[in-house]
Amino acid sequence: MIPRLPLRVVAAVGALALVAGCNLPPPASDPEARAEYFETNDPLEPVNRVTHTFNQAVDTMLLRPAAEAYRIFIPQPIRTGLGNFLDNLLLPRTTVYNALQGNSDRAADSFSRFAINSTLGVFGIFDFASDMGFPPQYEDMGQNLAVWAGTLDGGPYIVLPILGPSNVRDTTGRIIDFFTDPWQWLGQGDTVEALRIARVVAQAIDTREGLIEPLDALKAQSLDYYAAIRSLYRQQRDRDIQNQSVGQRRYFDWTGERQGLPQ
Amino acid sequence: MMTRRSALLLLGTAAALPALLAAPRGAASTDLAARAGAFIEERGNQVIGIVNGNGGTDAKRDAVAKVLREAVDVQGVAQFVLGRHWRTASEAQRREYLSLFEETLVRNLSARFGELRGVTFNVGRKQMASETEAVVSTTVSRPNNPDVMLDWRVADVGGAPKIVDVVAEGSSLRITQRSEYAAVVQRGGGMDGLLRAMRQQLAQLESQERR
Numbered sequence: 001m002i003p004r005l006p007l008r009v010v011a012a013v014g015a016l017a018l019v020a021g022c023n024l025p026p027p028a029s030d031p032e033a034r035a036e037y038f039e040t041n042d043p044l045e046p047v048n049r050v051t052h053t054f055n056q057a058v059d060t061m062l063l064r065p066a067a068e069a070y071r072i073f074i075p076q077p078i079r080t081g082l083g084n085f086l087d088n089l090l091l092p093r094t095t096v097y098n099a100l101q102g103n104s105d106r107a108a109d110s111f112s113r114f115a116i117n118s119t120l121g122v123f124g125i126f127d128f129a130s131d132m133g134f135p136p137q138y139e140d141m142g143q144n145l146a147v148w149a150g151t152l153d154g155g156p157y158i159v160l161p162i163l164g165p166s167n168v169r170d171t172t173g174r175i176i177d178f179f180t181d182p183w184q185w186l187g188q189g190d191t192v193e194a195l196r197i198a199r200v201v202a203q204a205i206d207t208r209e210g211l212i213e214p215l216d217a218l219k220a221q222s223l224d225y226y227a228a229i230r231s232l233y234r235q236q237r238d239r240d241i242q243n244q245s246v247g248q249r250r251y252f253d254w255t256g257e258r259q260g261l262p263q
Numbered sequence: 264m265m266t267r268r269s270a271l272l273l274l275g276t277a278a279a280l281p282a283l284l285a286a287p288r289g290a291a292s293t294d295l296a297a298r299a300g301a302f303i304e305e306r307g308n309q310v311i312g313i314v315n316g317n318g319g320t321d322a323k324r325d326a327v328a329k330v331l332r333e334a335v336d337v338q339g340v341a342q343f344v345l346g347r348h349w350r351t352a353s354e355a356q357r358r359e360y361l362s363l364f365e366e367t368l369v370r371n372l373s374a375r376f377g378e379l380r381g382v383t384f385n386v387g388r389k390q391m392a393s394e395t396e397a398v399v400s401t402t403v404s405r406p407n408n409p410d411v412m413l414d415w416r417v418a419d420v421g422g423a424p425k426i427v428d429v430v431a432e433g434s435s436l437r438i439t440q441r442s443e444y445a446a447v448v449q450r451g452g453g454m455d456g457l458l459r460a461m462r463q464q465l466a467q468l469e470s471q472e473r474r
Contacts, residue, residue: 236434
């Protein structure tokens with residue numbers, strides 16, 4: 001039998017760890033260090049670093065190998081088609097969120113993109129909309145919250161287990177996103193449940209596959225990988241919120257050439 | 264004792280000083296964007312010429328490194344990245360930091376450029392990002408790969424345009440590096456800890472190159 005800890009002990013140890021794991025602001029006598037502390041906005045850094053290390057282990061043992069296997073065994077055109085299909089599933093939500101942000105032009109664009117690619121593009125597998133002037137878009141609740149609050153400040157940085165870098169705003173957004181995903185409401189039964197899980201897994205592997213080289217390079221070049229990710233996450237989110245990022249279009253490559261393998 | 268007149272004169276000069284200093288810079292900044300664009304185009308073509316040209320990998324890397332050393336405001340970037348710790352560093356620490364920083368920067372960048380065979384690049388928008396810095400947007404295309412947007416921040420350093428930052432798809436190299444280095448200084452035992460980490464990283468980069 002597995003020995004069970006009394007809940008009260010667990011809670012007490014947890015609370016203690018949280019307090020011990022807090023970074024307190026530097027004294028007022030050192031204004032520059034204080035300014036840096038508030039700019040970095042990572043009071044939970046000690047806890048976050050532990051979670052980061054855990055995530056790294058999961059990535060090294062599970063996610064990155066899965067992404068590599070995916071790249072090696074699945075031909076490039078199929079990966080592109082699957083990636084397009086997965087991206088297309090996110091468009092209805094993006095459309096609604098664009099509208100909720102008061103951006104009717106972008107809402108119209110993402111709706112047109114969804115309509116074209118779901119029909120002409122056969123369930124989103126082919127991306128004809130990009131050629132017609134409707135480039136990829138992505139919105140989530142974290143971006144909505146930022147637009148509504150009128151600030152790029154997302155609160156303290158948080159590293160979520162498995163899910164990775166986030167902050168108070170984006171964690172809240174993620175929870176809401178989970179419940180507002182339209183595909184969450186459709187259908188029921190074991191097959192639908194299995195498809196939902198398959199989608200989450202495919203999404204994770206597809207995303208990681210695209211990040212193999214960038215993250216390898218970042219890891220090799222950074223003195224402090226954790227701090228680099230923290231900074232990059234903030235910069236990227238700021239850009240997403242302001243709709244400055246350019247959506248990455250996926251291309252089909254029928255030549256059968258293998259990419260990304262060491263030459 | 265200061266007379267009334269000299270005091271007024273002093274005041275007058277002090278008031279005029281910013282205007283005097285600003286005048287030539289203002290004039291220069293109007294064409295900095297244009298100069299920066301031409302500068303990035305020229306240097307970019309130079310690098311691509313090297314990457315796609317003949318010669319061994321080592322020779323190419325050295326040639327790219329040489330272009331970078333001239334094109335990048337290494338001292339300025341280094342100081343920006345170290346931030347507030349630059350002022351408290353000793354003379355010896357500063358000197359070692361600068362040389363380590365230059366080596367790491369050049370090696371990191373030239374190692375990346377060396378991989379880019381068959382690249383082409385287009386210079387897009389050129390505009391002033393602040394009073395002293397211009398941004399030149401470029402699109403780097405590789406066969407069978409999505410285009411990469413690289414923005415180059417260029418400042419006037421001693422009368423010549425120099426690169427002060429690279430922004431890849433919205434991620435600024437110098438801002439990312441600054442927060443990294445600050446974390447190392449804070450956690451790793453101050454300036455000496457940072458220098459130790461930099462030395463280690465450089466040794467690693469060197470051993471990778473030899474492989």
